[in-house]
Amino acid sequence: MATTAAIKKATRGGGTGVRVDDRQGQLLEIACRLFARQGYKGTSLRDIAEEAQITKAALYYHFPNKEALYQQIVLESTKALVEAVREAVAQAQTPVEKVRAFMLTSAEVFERTRDAWVAGSNAFWDEGGSGPRSVAVSQRDEYEKLLRSCIAEGIRSGDFRPxxxxxxxxxxxxxxxxxxxxxxxxxxxxxxxxxxxxxxVVLSGLRTPTPAR
Structure with missing residues (x-):
C-alpha cells in the first residue's frame, strides 16, 4: 500500500503534480491543465498567457518556448510517479504485495495528478518523436522496468506462474x-x-495454482 509520504511527494501540485509554490509553478499548473484538455499541439503559448492573465512576453520570461514548458511538466510528473511507486514497492514484503503496491500507488497518483498524467501520457505516445516524448521515454522505461522486476521476482519465488x-x-x-x-x-x-x-482478476491468473490435495 502506498505511504502517505510517497503520495504527498508525488502530488505537490494538487491536481497537476507540479510545484505551485511560486509564479512559475502557477504557470506550470495552468499549462498542465490546458495540455491535458487540448493536447500539446492544440495549446498555444497565447492560450496559457491568457489563462494566466499575463502577456506572452511575461510568459517568455519564465519559459523560452512551449516545448520547454511541456518538458518540465512531463519531467516533474513522471519523476514524482517513479519516486512514489519505488518507495511503495520498497516497503512491501512479498512479490504479490509489491505488484499491488506498484499498481495501487499508480492509481492514487493518477487520481491526484490527473492533468499531469494525461499530459505526460500524450507526450509518451506522440508519434512525431518530439522533444517532450524523448524526455518521457527514459523515465517511463524505468517505471515499467520496476513492475517487470516485481513480476520476475514472483516467478523466481514460485508465487507467480512462469x-x-x-x-x-x-x-x-x-x-x-x-x-x-x-x-x-x-x-x-x-x-x-x-x-x-x-x-x-489479473493476479488470480498470475498466481501459481495451488496443487490439488
Whole structure:
C-alpha cells in the first residue's frame, strides 16, 4: 500500500503534480491543465498567457518556448510517479504485495495528478518523436522496468506462474493507462477501487495454482 509520504511527494501540485509554490509553478499548473484538455499541439503559448492573465512576453520570461514548458511538466510528473511507486514497492514484503503496491500507488497518483498524467501520457505516445516524448521515454522505461522486476521476482519465488514478465507487465499497465480515457472523477469508483478490482482478476491468473490435495 502506498505511504502517505510517497503520495504527498508525488502530488505537490494538487491536481497537476507540479510545484505551485511560486509564479512559475502557477504557470506550470495552468499549462498542465490546458495540455491535458487540448493536447500539446492544440495549446498555444497565447492560450496559457491568457489563462494566466499575463502577456506572452511575461510568459517568455519564465519559459523560452512551449516545448520547454511541456518538458518540465512531463519531467516533474513522471519523476514524482517513479519516486512514489519505488518507495511503495520498497516497503512491501512479498512479490504479490509489491505488484499491488506498484499498481495501487499508480492509481492514487493518477487520481491526484490527473492533468499531469494525461499530459505526460500524450507526450509518451506522440508519434512525431518530439522533444517532450524523448524526455518521457527514459523515465517511463524505468517505471515499467520496476513492475517487470516485481513480476520476475514472483516467478523466481514460485508465487507467480512462469509467464513472460514484459507481457504480464504490459497487461497490468494497460489497466492504468486506459483510466484517463474512460474514468470519470464523478463516477461511483475511485481509480484505486477500479485497480483493486482489476488486480483481483489479473493476479488470480498470475498466481501459481495451488496443487490439488
Amino acid at each position: 509467464v513472460e514478465p514484459a507481457i504480464a507487465g504490459r497487461l497490468l499497465l494497460s489497466t492504468i493507462n486506459q483510466l484517463s480515457r474512460w474514468h470519470s472523477p464523478k463516477g461511483p469508483l475511485s481509480p484505486r477501487q477500479v485497480i483493486e478490482q482489476y488486480l483481483d
